[in-house]
Amino acid sequence: MPDRVVGPEIERLIQLLARLPGYGPRSARRAALHLMRKREELLSPLADAMRVAKERIVTCESCGSVDTRSPCSICGDNRRDAAQLVIVETVGDLWALERAGVVKGRYHVLGGTLSPLDGVGPADLNLQGLVTRVAEGEVREVIIAVNATVDGQTTAHYVTDMLAHLGVRVTRLAHGVPVGGELDYLDEGTLAAAIRSRTAF
Amino acid sequence: MPDRVVGPEIERLIQLLARLPGYGPRSARRAALHLMRKREELLSPLADAMRVAKERIVTCESCGSVDTRSPCSICGDNRRDAAQLVIVETVGDLWALERAGVVKGRYHVLGGTLSPLDGVGPADLNLQGLVTRVAEGEVREVIIAVNATVDGQTTAHYVTDMLAHLGVRVTRLAHGVPVGGELDYLDEGTLAAAIRSRTAF
Ligand SMILES: [Zn+2]
Ligand SMILES: [Zn+2]
Numbered sequence: 397m398p399d400r401v402v403g404p405e406i407e408r409l410i411q412l413l414a415r416l417p418g419y420g421p422r423s424a425r426r427a428a429l430h431l432m433r434k435r436e437e438l439l440s441p442l443a444d445a446m447r448v449a450k451e452r453i454v455t456c457e458s459c460g461s462v463d464t465r466s467p468c469s470i471c472g473d474n475r476r477d478a479a480q481l482v483i484v485e486t487v488g489d490l491w492a493l494e495r496a497g498v499v500k501g502r503y504h505v506l507g508g509t510l511s512p513l514d515g516v517g518p519a520d521l522n523l524q525g526l527v528t529r530v531a532e533g534e535v536r537e538v539i540i541a542v543n544a545t546v547d548g549q550t551t552a553h554y555v556t557d558m559l560a561h562l563g564v565r566v567t568r569l570a571h572g573v574p575v576g577g578e579l580d581y582l583d584e585g586t587l588a589a590a591i592r593s594r595t596a597f
Numbered sequence: 598m599p600d601r602v603v604g605p606e607i608e609r610l611i612q613l614l615a616r617l618p619g620y621g622p623r624s625a626r627r628a629a630l631h632l633m634r635k636r637e638e639l640l641s642p643l644a645d646a647m648r649v650a651k652e653r654i655v656t657c658e659s660c661g662s663v664d665t666r667s668p669c670s671i672c673g674d675n676r677r678d679a680a681q682l683v684i685v686e687t688v689g690d691l692w693a694l695e696r697a698g699v700v701k702g703r704y705h706v707l708g709g710t711l712s713p714l715d716g717v718g719p720a721d722l723n724l725q726g727l728v729t730r731v732a733e734g735e736v737r738e739v740i741i742a743v744n745a746t747v748d749g750q751t752t753a754h755y756v757t758d759m760l761a762h763l764g765v766r767v768t769r770l771a772h773g774v775p776v777g778g779e780l781d782y783l784d785e786g787t788l789a790a791a792i793r794s795r796t797a798f
Contacts, residue, residue, distance in 0.1 A: 401670055401671060401692065401695045402663075402664050402665070402669075402670055402692075403653070403664050403665030403666055403670060404665075405646070405649050405650055405653055405654075405665045406650060406654065406663075406664065406665060408646050408649075409643075409646040409647065409649075409650045412639065412642055412643045412646050413643070415639055416617075416628050416631065416632075417624065417627045417628050417631050418619065418620070418624055418627070418628075419619075423618065423619055425689070425692060426618045426619070426689070427617050427618050427619075428650075429663075429687075429688055429689050429692075430617065430618050431617075431647070431650070432650065432654050432663050432688075434616075435651060435654070438613065438616055439647055439650065439651050440647075440651050441613055442610075442613045442614070442647060443644055443647035443648045443651055445606070445609050445610040445613050446610065446632070446640055446641075446643060446644035446647065447644045447648070448606050448609075448610075449606055449607060449610045449629075449632070449633065449640065450636060450640050450641050450644055452604070452606055453606075453607065453633050453636070462603075462607075462630075462633050463603050463604050463607065464603070464604030464605075464606045464607060465604055468603075469602060469603055469604060470602060486630075487630055487633075488626070488627070488630050491602065491603075491626060491630075494602045
């Protein structure tokens with residue numbers, strides 16, 4: 397919008413909102429209008445929440461996740477099973493697994509995958525911390541929960557090799573048909589894996 | 598997400614982000630992760646921009662729009678044609694017309710439409726200010742640019758009656774086929790209006 401329509405402060409708010417995921421110029425304008433209408437109920441608390449988040453979020457020194465404390469809420473939770481460690485690529489993957497409520501243990505966030513083409517090597521991932529953690533001796537099983545992509549699988553193999561001498565069991569997520577998924581839409585590799593790993597009815 | 602996964606500060610940020618237009622719990626989590634990754638480039642400036650907007654936005658005493666000054670950037674712009682006043686329902690509509698770049702004059706933001714069913718009467722809209730403005734004598738044409746809805750048209754008639762004794766020309770937006778619109782998808786009312794208001798080729 398030309399500068400003469402609104403003050404530069406609103407213009408700047410719109411420009412920054414447009415950089416939120418899923419937003420563009422149009423939705424950013426809608427969001428700015430919404431925020432200006434809900435000044436006390438939304439704009440003000442959201443500005444505060446962002447400020448607080450900005451000041452307090454830290455990377456967990458143990459697992460590499462983000463939280464407002466380090467060790468993070470999960471690493472610091474003594475009810476977690478210290479014998480189980482789940483390796484994920486991103487904090488988003490960690491949150492997804494937590495929502496599924498299936499992990500009893502803790503996590504280790506790699507921060508990405510090995511990707512020679514993009515110049516991402518072992519030193520760019522949170523791998524040294526992983527070896528240190530596993531070498532401490534409490535972990536009995538490492539579950540590799542990286543994405544089922546080429547880079548994810550390359551990373552899974554690398555991690556497996558790296559942990560080989562530490563005497564832990566290394567497992568990975570099963571391949572198969574997503575719950576609710578239609579066979580018609582699945583690729584051959586997934587279908588082949590689902591047949592191979594079939595279970596008794 | 599259960600409280601034990603992340604600190605309450607991040608949980609609160611996610612809950613507030615979920616109230617942005619077009620967002621829900623899932624996109625709010627994505628946005629929170631994005632903001633935490635872009636702490637310096639996005640989270641911090643966005644928090645600041647919201648804080649500034651919160652402190653500075655005001656309703657224009659003249660037109661009812663929102664800006665960081667009153668009179669707003671448009672009302673305060675002397676290059677605007679004082680003879681033309683465009684009536685819109687919302688600030689979003691004002692911005693849309695500004696992007697089209699077709700309005701030489703100024704605006705008057707009603708803040709909604711008359712809606713007996715929803716209990717919105719004349720006193721709930723910015724109508725008294727409109728009469729005052731037009732009565733000052735500079736305005737020669739009032740263009741009613743409300744939505745082509747039932748409530749919008751009710752409001753248009755009400756405004757027309759209200760201004761009748763003030764000797765200004767009252768016009769409204771043309772109905773017709775949207776640019777790029779396919780006839781197949783348009784309702785009969787629009788098509789009939791487009792035929793009635795046909796122009797020479
Ligand atoms: Zn942690
Ligand atoms: Zn104004």
